[in-house]
Amino acid sequence: MSSRNNPNRIKSHRSYTVIEASELLGVNPKTVRNWIRAGLPIADEKRPLLIDGADLRIFLKQKRKTYLQQCETHEMYCFKCKQPQLPDADSLQFIAKPAGMVAMTGHCCECGCRANKYVSWRDLDNISQKLGRKLPKAEKHLNL
């Protein structure tokens, strides 16, 4: 991940307008307004809206955490549906990566969009059980 959306770029001792915050984080101003609607505190109701740097930092860190915790092991976050989805079991592929990790790719069972995530080797049994099928043909990738 790049420095995009990186809470560490925010200075806690200053305030940001929506535009400043969006430029700093490389996101659309609409996204910042969505954050405010989603609970990001603002200094007061006057225009321009001012966001306290410290609040923004905390908000983004929490958001990142929720995002990471949102998916069950066998779910994948679909960027189109904007929520965790079950992958279509037939589309699943597992590719072994270093350090006991496996790159899991598959298609969202709702919209067919491609999704990726990294899982631990240890979770593979659990994942295949939850999805009610044996690990698919890409198993050959696993027998390195």
Ligand SMILES: [Zn+2]
């Ligand atoms: Zn989807």
